[in-house]
Amino acid sequence: MKHIVFDEKKCAGCNLCELFCSSKWYDAFNPKKSRIKIKTEDYVAPKYNVCLQCDDAPCVDACPTDALVIDQDLERVVLINDLCIGCRLCVKACPYDGIYWHKDYKLPIKCNLCEGEPECVKICPKNALSVGD
Amino acid sequence: MVYGYAGKILHIDLTTGKTEVETPNEQFYRKWLGGNGFIIKYLYDGIKKGTDPLSPEAVSVFASGPLSGTLAHGAGRTHFGVKSPQTGLLADSSAGGGFAAMLKYAGYDAVVIKGKAASPVMIVINNDKVEIRDAERFWGLKTIETQHRIKKELTHEYKVACIGPAGEKLVPMTSIITDTRVAGRSGNGAVWGSKNLKAIAIYGDKDVKVADMGKVKALYGEFAQKAKETLGGLSKYGTTGLPASINAFGGMGTRNMQEETFEHVDKIGGEILNTEHLIRHRSCFSCCIHCAKDFKVNKWDNVSEGPEYETQYSFGSMPAIGDVDYIIEADRLSDEYGLDTISAGVTASMVMELMERGLLTEKDTDGRTFKFGNGEDLLELVRIIAERRGEFGDLICKGTRAIAEKLGGDAYKYAFHVKGLEPAGHSPRAQKTMSVGYATSPRGGSHHDARPIEYGLPPEKRKTTEGRALNAFNTQNWTCLGDSLVVCHFAEKIYGTSVAQAHSDWINAVTGWNTTLDEVKLIAERIYTMERLFTIRESGKARTGDTIPWRALNEPIPSGASKGMYTPQKELDTMLDEYYDLRGWDRKGVPTKATLKRLGLEEYS
Numbered sequence: 001m002k003h004i005v006f007d008e009k010k011c012a013g014c015n016l017c018e019l020f021c022s023s024k025w026y027d028a029f030n031p032k033k034s035r036i037k038i039k040t041e042d043y044v045a046p047k048y049n050v051c052l053q054c055d056d057a058p059c060v061d062a063c064p065t066d067a068l069v070i071d072q073d074l075e076r077v078v079l080i081n082d083l084c085i086g087c088r089l090c091v092k093a094c095p096y097d098g099i100y101w102h103k104d105y106k107l108p109i110k111c112n113l114c115e116g117e118p119e120c121v122k123i124c125p126k127n128a129l130s131v132g133d
Numbered sequence: 134m135v136y137g138y139a140g141k142i143l144h145i146d147l148t149t150g151k152t153e154v155e156t157p158n159e160q161f162y163r164k165w166l167g168g169n170g171f172i173i174k175y176l177y178d179g180i181k182k183g184t185d186p187l188s189p190e191a192v193s194v195f196a197s198g199p200l201s202g203t204l205a206h207g208a209g210r211t212h213f214g215v216k217s218p219q220t221g222l223l224a225d226s227s228a229g230g231g232f233a234a235m236l237k238y239a240g241y242d243a244v245v246i247k248g249k250a251a252s253p254v255m256i257v258i259n260n261d262k263v264e265i266r267d268a269e270r271f272w273g274l275k276t277i278e279t280q281h282r283i284k285k286e287l288t289h290e291y292k293v294a295c296i297g298p299a300g301e302k303l304v305p306m307t308s309i310i311t312d313t314r315v316a317g318r319s320g321n322g323a324v325w326g327s328k329n330l331k332a333i334a335i336y337g338d339k340d341v342k343v344a345d346m347g348k349v350k351a352l353y354g355e356f357a358q359k360a361k362e363t364l365g366g367l368s369k370y371g372t373t374g375l376p377a378s379i380n381a382f383g384g385m386g387t388r389n390m391q392e393e394t395f396e397h398v399d400k401i402g403g404e405i406l407n408t409e410h411l412i413r414h415r416s417c418f419s420c421c422i423h424c425a426k427d428f429k430v431n432k433w434d435n436v437s438e439g440p441e442y443e444t445q446y447s448f449g450s451m452p453a454i455g456d457v458d459y460i461i462e463a464d465r466l467s468d469e470y471g472l473d474t475i476s477a478g479v480t481a482s483m484v485m486e487l488m489e490r491g492l493l494t495e496k497d498t499d500g501r502t503f504k505f506g507n508g509e510d511l512l513e514l515v516r517i518i519a520e521r522r523g524e525f526g527d528l529i530c531k532g533t534r535a536i537a538e539k540l541g542g543d544a545y546k547y548a549f550h551v552k553g554l555e556p557a558g559h560s561p562r563a564q565k566t567m568s569v570g571y572a573t574s575p576r577g578g579s580h581h582d583a584r585p586i587e588y589g590l591p592p593e594k595r596k597t598t599e600g601r602a603l604n605a606f607n608t609q610n611w612t613c614l615g616d617s618l619v620v621c622h623f624a625e626k627i628y629g630t631s632v633a634q635a636h637s638d639w640i641n642a643v644t645g646w647n648t649t650l651d652e653v654k655l656i657a658e659r660i661y662t663m664e665r666l667f668t669i670r671e672s673g674k675a676r677t678g679d680t681i682p683w684r685a686l687n688e689p690i691p692s693g694a695s696k697g698m699y700t701p702q703k704e705l706d707t708m709l710d711e712y713y714d715l716r717g718w719d720r721k722g723v724p725t726k727a728t729l730k731r732l733g734l735e736e737y738s
Contacts, residue, residue, distance in 0.1 A: 012413070012414045012415050012416040013415060013416050014416035014417070014423060015416075015418050016419055016421060019203070023346060027342075027346060028341065028342050029202050029204065029341040029342075029343070030338065030339065030341065032337075033340070039289065040415075041289070042280075042313045042438065043277075043313070043436045045413060103338075104340075126414075
């Protein structure tokens with residue numbers, strides 16, 4: 001399914017995507033509340049983590065309340081807030097480190113592609129982010 | 134709570150191991166803003182006159198500003214400040230990266246450290262939890278390795294700032310490094326070394342809240358658009374593209390300022406770096422410009438972030454090194470040891486000239502000769518300084534002023550320093566703004582007080598002193614405000630080079646205050662004058678200390694586009710008079726009572 005794609009050759013590691021993401025969804029600047037993470041380290045290319053909207057999603061299998069479902073029409077893994085009990089099994093199950101937990105909330109932090117127009121893709125100054133398969 | 138700020142300042146006493154959290158009121162924040170404002174306040178009030186910079190009583194401060202942690206341009210920068218072991222005056226130096234943003238996310242605006250640990254330690258800050266932990270196992274390690282090992286122990290989510298072996302050996306010209314970014318100037322590193330403080334690691338997951346998110350994003354949008362239109366050169370080359378143009382301008386210090394044009398400039402510039410050495414572009418946290426670069430040292434297969442222009446000058450044209458591999462390698466070594474590349478390079482260049490003139494002989498240098506143009510000689514001098522090797526290393530690691538004092542005779546003529554700090558690569562002879570700017574900088578030869586804004590002017594328009602004091606006054610206020618916000622100075626082409634409405638707009642959008650342009654200008658003047666008071670208190674000098682290197686006062690530039698230019702004492706005096714008038718300091722260079730009152734500094738009269 002469609003998800004955020006990252007070009008490590010273009011990314012310069014400014015982390016602005018994290019700031020735009022956290023401010024859009026949580027009204028604060030806080031990289032730990034961002035649904036996308038860019039890891040920068042000296043002398044090597046940056047790396048990224050985000051929900052990859054897997055076709056065969058381990059988080060969906062792990063969720064005991066069916067709060068995570070694959071929506072084929074929307075082409076993404078959707079979190080149904082009302083069903084989530086905050087057990088964090090999805091966070092543990094994700095092999096790509098693409099779902100996060102922050103103590104301020106009772107729901108996991110997971111990319112939903114901004115429901116169609118991802119903010120991070122829009123603002124990346126280096127055009128290192130895009131939506132792709 | 135004041136929007137934009139964390140609302141807390143952390144105090145740590147390394148002697149007792151105690152920590153304390155101060156919660157300043159809104160008035161404090163609006164008066165001192167952040168960064169260098171916090172630093173000068175805590176330095177001035179926190180140490181007694183004449184305190185030895187390397188004693189336990191000395192204070193080390195690092196600070197964020199109101200914009201840190203937001204998406205303002207370059208708002209990941211961190212401001213580090215101490216009383217300088219190199220100059221005996223104010224040292225505040227700014228590093229890129231994202232250390233201050235992380236400090237804010239951990240819930241603090243600044244950290245004030247005093248005392249001395251009994252053995253090597255590191256400070257670990259995880260939100261509200263602050264620990265002083267043993268760091269014996271990291272002592273002696275270079276800076277990149279130190280950060281790797283600490284992150285391996287604590288997780289890579291931490292941001293780390295540390296010193297290298299040079300700081301441990303109390304070399305005065307030492308830096309603090311965070312990631313691959315450096316707070317280079319005036320000896321912050323040695324002060325950490327004197328406190329047995331190897332590193333500080335920070336993790337934070339708290340919010341930075343702003344008063345008007347819509348406005349903040351609109352301001353960012355405007356900035357990013359203008360950055361795209363006007364700062365493309367910075368994005369492509371960083372500042373490494375400057376040597377060609379500054380050389381053509383006739384102001385690229387060469388062979389320890391014997392000349393100001395360098396015949397091998399094309400071999401050390403941005404084009405060759407980008408075509409033969411560039412690995413990747415790098416950003417500081419929250420900056421859309423990405424001016425930093427990772428470069429490869431082809432000769433030895435090493436990687437360094439940098440050099441930037443100042444290092445192409447200090448390790449390039451000054452010691453006359455026309456092989457860029459040696460410049461990158463000297464830059465890398467300096468970062469690894471935790472050394473200021475500007476002071477190290479200018480000092481190495483002075484050593485080369487002194488040997489050429491016979492003022493320094495092999496008897497003084499443990500049998501070695503150091504020559505202009507020899508890359509191996511340069512690398513060896515960097516190592517000798519960083520390791521403080523032998524009697525020779527012990528002398529030259531203190532910089533050009535100390536060398537001149539030790540040797541006596543004519544050596545002072547070849548010591549390129551202002552108040553004990555070696556100037557950057559913006560000539561005080563070719564630009565009179567920099568003459569009066571360096572002379573009045575509280576830090577000495579700092580290019581981040583007054584800014585070199587005469588590059589667009591032909592030589593005939595640069596010979597006058599008219600308007601130069603005003604240039605220095607305006608640009609100093611502008612950089613001063615930038616250092617209190619704490620944001621990068623590379624927005625010059627966007628906001629201009631004096632305090633602008635945009636600064637006030639950013640502050641208001643983030644904090645919710647209603648500052649005016651006048652109030653913001655006043656903050657900059659306040660902080661700068663407070664720094665002046667510190668200079669006067671610690672040096673016992675005002676006007677008599679406001680001078681520039683001998684060569685800049687006495688020796689015309691011999692060739693190139695700025696041929697014949699220098700700044701005789703008479704011209705400097707004219708500019709100083711004008712400058713003091715602009716600042717409201719008397720003609721002896723001392724802030725008047727009326728000025729202190731106007732700036733809300735009555736208590737310091």
